[in-house]
Amino acid sequence: MPETAAHTSAEPFIDFTRSIPPMPAIFQARLSRSLAKLAGEENIDLLARTAISGGGMMDREAGARWLAPRFGSSITADRIAVTNGTQSAVLLLLEALVGADGLLLAESLSWGVIREVARRAHVRIKGLPIDDDGIIPETFEEACRNERPKALYCNPTDQNPTTAIMPEGRRRAIVEIARRYGVTIIEDDAIGRLHPEAPLPIATIAPEITWYVMGLTKCIAHGLRLAYIVGPSPAATERVMGPARRLSFWAPTSLTAAIASRWINDGTADEICTAIREENAKREELASSFLSDTDLVSKPGAMHVWLRLGTEHDRHGFAATLKEQQVLVRPAELFAVDDVPLPNAVRLSLSSPLDRNDVERGLRIIAANLKQPQGF
Ligand SMILES: Cc1ncc(COP(=O)(O)O)c(C=O)c1O
Structure with a gap:
């Protein structure tokens, strides 16, 4: 069964801002093999x-x-x-x-x-x-x-x-x-x-x-x-x-x-894509479970999820509070195409942390903060 690579991040932050895919465990071996084969090609x-x-x-x-x-x-x-x-x-x-x-x-x-x-x-x-x-x-x-x-x-x-x-x-x-x-x-x-x-x-x-x-x-x-x-x-x-x-x-x-x-x-591309899909599914399940009593918008296997906040949280304050706890998220502004009023929401890119344990840790921190109304 495909797994993600056993990378543990040395990053101080759990970064949910970048929507780049998780890295499947097979990726390194497949890339090394392909580069070696390519190196031997005649032209x-x-x-x-x-x-x-x-x-x-x-x-x-x-x-x-x-x-x-x-x-x-x-x-x-x-x-x-x-x-x-x-x-x-x-x-x-x-x-x-x-x-x-x-x-x-x-x-x-x-x-x-x-x-x-x-x-x-x-x-x-x-x-x-x-x-x-x-x-x-x-x-x-x-x-x-x-x-x-x-x-x-x-x-x-x-x-x-x-x-x-x-x-x-x-x-x-x-x-x-x-x-x-x-x-x-x-x-x-x-x-x-x-x-x-x-x-x-x-x-x-x-x-x-x-x-x-x-x-x-x-x-x-x-x-x-x-x-x-x-x-x-x-x-x-x-x-x-x-x-x-x-x-x-x-x-x-x-x-x-x-x-x-x-x-x-x-077939390597299919293999990697399947591994990414399976890892995304596991991470999305974690988000749906940790944030089950919130206004989370998600889909099975989604690479990112959209968290709508209640009036007790303002998205900027929420993102700033999370940052103090080493968790990075993106407020709605970063996705606006023009200057109309925006929903009070943040995006969590579940895929960018290399290690799924970091995803779980970050989600726990987000869930705990949602239970604490901001004083504003
Ligand atoms: C909607 C959308 N399109 C395309 C991309 C990828 O863009 P590119 O192919 O330039 O890396 C992304 C991710 O960054 C995206 O979110």
């Missing part, structure tokens, strides 16, 4: 000689293989571009699909960097209200009618930070509205491979208007990050990514891509 020097923006054919084909279980069917490599991560993928998509001064809609609480990526692409960003199932179709439609957005960035599967998994019916409703108002969808499925029970991606319902992105940061390792973009068609992928090919800032590093592609082809 290793040529492999390292260059990096290809959009990825080489082998890497795009490996991407298609990796994404097929998520799509529930095969996809062709000519729709895929490989980038060095989701951030550069989304930056390129925003520049090409939204453009300067165009409006991007997003969940009002979202991936912590999306606001900054939008700013760098010179696009305006506006948050949409969300409920426990994600974006609310009625308010999405209202925004489409009144604000004429060019695109919607969304994270429908195990949403960061609220853990919402958008049900299939809602995905279809969002698609129907997007089609009617001519809005392009950028679907970030960062955690999709870790939730095989989740509905199929929006990209399978509306491939003609959806740009799908999945990085390896969450399901393999942050240090081996690269991301696959799937465009609506080979021609669309070429039209959007082609003009950026001479720019190398988004090219996947050849050695990283070589390891990722070999791992996908020989």
Whole structure:
């Protein structure tokens, strides 16, 4: 049975702020083996000689293989571009699909960097209200009618930070509205491979208007990050990514891509992803158990959980008190895409401590603090 590595952290803090995956026990052995094999390959020097923006054919084909279980069917490599991560993928998509001064809609609480990526692409960003199932179709439609957005960035599967998994019916409703108002969808499925029970991606319902992105940061390792973009068609992928090919800032590093592609082809990527999924499940069970009498929003196997606080706790004071006790959490501000009022909540990334015992210790401290009303 897969386990996490027997690392014990020398860190003074129990850090629940970074949403990077746990490190499976098999990881070190698999990486050493792959590096040794790679070192013995005949053209290793040529492999390292260059990096290809959009990825080489082998890497795009490996991407298609990796994404097929998520799509529930095969996809062709000519729709895929490989980038060095989701951030550069989304930056390129925003520049090409939204453009300067165009409006991007997003969940009002979202991936912590999306606001900054939008700013760098010179696009305006506006948050949409969300409920426990994600974006609310009625308010999405209202925004489409009144604000004429060019695109919607969304994270429908195990949403960061609220853990919402958008049900299939809602995905279809969002698609129907997007089609009617001519809005392009950028679907970030960062955690999709870790939730095989989740509905199929929006990209399978509306491939003609959806740009799908999945990085390896969450399901393999942050240090081996690269991301696959799937465009609506080979021609669309070429039209959007082609003009950026001479720019190398988004090219996947050849050695990283070589390891990722070999791992996908020989089953190692599946093995690591399964180990991460199993460890996430154990940690989420701990959170659900220690915080059972709180307003915790979570899903089985979730990598992070969303803790809604009552009026007796203010999220900033709560985070500061925890920090004094060596536990780090992120208040709602860090996920805001614009300046609207925020819920009184914090995100706990259960996956970042290397040692599961630290997760348990941190959760005990959080549970104990929730029982102590803050004096304010
Ligand atoms: C919603 C979301 N998308 C993507 C990523 C990964 O980004 P990258 O591929 O640039 O490491 C993360 C995690 O950091 C995330 O939370």
